[in-house]
Amino acid sequence: MNEVKPKSRDTETSPPQTTNERRGFLSSAAAITAAALGGLLGVGPLAIGLYATVMDPLRKKTTPQKAAGSAGATGAKEGYYFVAQIGELDSHVPRRFTIVADKIDAWNFMKDQPIGAVYMRMQGEQIECFHTTCPHAGCAVSYELESQAYLCPCHNSSFKVDGSKLEFSGSSNPSPRGLDALEVDVQGTNVFVKYEDYFTGRHDQVAK
Amino acid sequence: MFRKLYNWFDSRTGAQASLEEALYENIPGGAKWRYVSGSMLVFAFMTQMITGLFLWMHYSPGSQNAWASVYYITFEMEGGNLLRGVHHVMAQAMVCLLPIHLLQVVIEKAYTKPREFNWWLGLVLMLITLALGLTGYLLPWDQKGYWATKVATELAALPPVIGGLTQKLIVGGTDYGHFTLTRFFALHAGVLPGLLIGFLVLHLAMFRKHGITAHSSPHRPDQLFWPMQVLKDGIACALLFAVVVFAAIAEPVELGPPAEPTEAFGAARPEWYFLFLFQMLKYFDGSLGFNTELVGAIVLPAVLVGFMFAMPLIARKKFGHHLNVTVIVVIVSAAVYLTWEAKQEDNYYLNHPDDTQSAPYKKSKRFHEEVGRSEKEFELIQQLVKDYGIPLEGPTALQQRDPLTMGLRLFRRQCASCHAYSHEEFAIAGPASPAATSDSPGNYGAPDLAYFGSVKWIRGLLSNDSVTGIRGERYFGKTLHVAGEMAEHVHETLWAAAETEADRQALATQIEQVAWALSAEAKLPYLDYAANQEKIDAGIGHLNDDTLGCIGCHNYGDNEDGYVIDLNGYASVDWLTKMISDPAQTGFYDGGSENDRMPSFHSEATKLLTPREIELLVRFLREDHTLLDD
């Protein structure tokens, strides 16, 4: 059979005379152009995707998901959120307050959402205010009446009622710093807090 | 006919040659059971691809939809639990098989020249698999996945300069939200499996190029891959699948309550295979001055992985292979130890039931309480979903209208520092001990509010039993009122006057009737007042006739001379709302002068709770579990 009708495959795949063209991979202008084109073809869509999608969050403001503080009271300074009335603060025990504000999550706008929480108490004339996020790795601390300390449920970090690190023998405290203190602004009886998220795991308190 | 068709197919595709090429690989020393680990990993990955694709068909990323869709897959779809279970268990099987495969390669010295590239490809595959595990954990968007993954992405921000940027890119902003899910999903279902397939192809090609590491042995003849090794691989994979299916059925995969960014979950733990990394963080406590957390979370793991990449090069040196084996054994043992230690810490309170005062005990107890709380919250949301379905705004919107879910949360946060709630089903502990608060002992708590306003509750209030009565812990025992007029009246006037057994019987009956009359003011949804109308009528009579001496101090009906605790509408919605909002108003503590420590939760000066939250709490206390409508 072969003699009568050779396999089509043989004629199609047997290479033409290519020996001199194979000498170097990038020996001619055509080869270089072809290689560059091949590379670009892959990079092109990738670059568009990286720029448009992956980098999108970088182009938003530092706190893209929180709209201006609104609920509860007016008169907030830029970046401050209403959090409580001064009569709600105790002078011994820190109380946890939720911060309510409008929130933007990607394509959704939501009114009056809880966006975070703080602990506050009166210290003489001053208001002490701490972020509830553990500066170690971002779990949420809670104030435990029984031990009179802020305890983190994750890696044993604990903090005194004044926010400083609590060290006691026999237990490690991996947090690199004390609880993050937040700036407070009192107007009349309204307490506003400059609520920001901070990078965890660093010695200094740096806003995200 | 068939033969002809086959010849035509083969001549066009060369299938036969490829198949032969694939199957007739020589195995020096013959087929062995211990060569199955690689095939099992490939099979496991295939299972993940297939089950994953089917999960994808019904999964929807996004903060409102993710949990809802996973809930649907797990609980509403017939066989969905098995599908998700197999995906879940097989992922863990993969993570178990990885170190076995790796250890085999190390022990057989198969990572050395000329197979360096294959070792490196294998390590890349391992890292991709772990990344798949990490990204998959977040997708159900439940409390557990949310809070555990949060720790992981926080750690991503640790490296100087690029850390913050990296974190933002992974999370899709500074906060968790839609983009976190869409990104994690794209990684989990697209980017990572794609990369894995690519590297797997290279890994296998490289494997075929170099062949199996074993050497021919005079005792065992060489064999071809087909059929003996394929049979062994097949049996091993079938067994693996059977075990995985069995495990998925025996222990149905869990789903936690939906993620709630401001409702911190105090029992966040990563998947067990990351637990050693989690535990390791505790050892880097910053005491050296520089950022040791960075070392524990990133540098050390990176150095270890770097070492593994360098192993083929190290092996060239004298004793290099021995060094490699030693280090690998140390790493594996350390990982096992740290995992064990993490489990030990979390279970400390179960293993040391007597050490109640120590910090590890308390921490572990809290951990278990949080686990229990989360299970309870899941049961509640499951019931809500059954009763109402999941609204468009997501499962948390449903929770926020539920008096039970929210009541438990609000009570724990706002009330439990004074009040206990010893309900049979939903108990919340009150304050721990007098010494632990800043107030003086004897004045550190408040009445137990479980079944408040019920006949049982009021009966107890009017009892002189030292434990269960008015001066006991459940009523005024932890308050200033323990020495107040009310307690004195119950002890010194009512019960002291009942000298004979018959008197006491009569008093108990009157108290029972008054309790019914008062509870009828509350109209609690769980008591049958109609069936007890006689008692109620008798009780109303006693109150009006002042049989028990109530209306000297309390308002009731026509009597308006009372100055504390109005008994009209006692424990009703309106009464409770007022009491919680502002107990300083008239009708409660004589304008506040008789108030021990009950704060105002919504008054001119304080807005600790919103009216909505108070409404939820009131319904919770009255065990009225109808959803709040808005």
Ligand code: FES
């Ligand atoms: S996150 Fe708080 S101790 Fe690690």
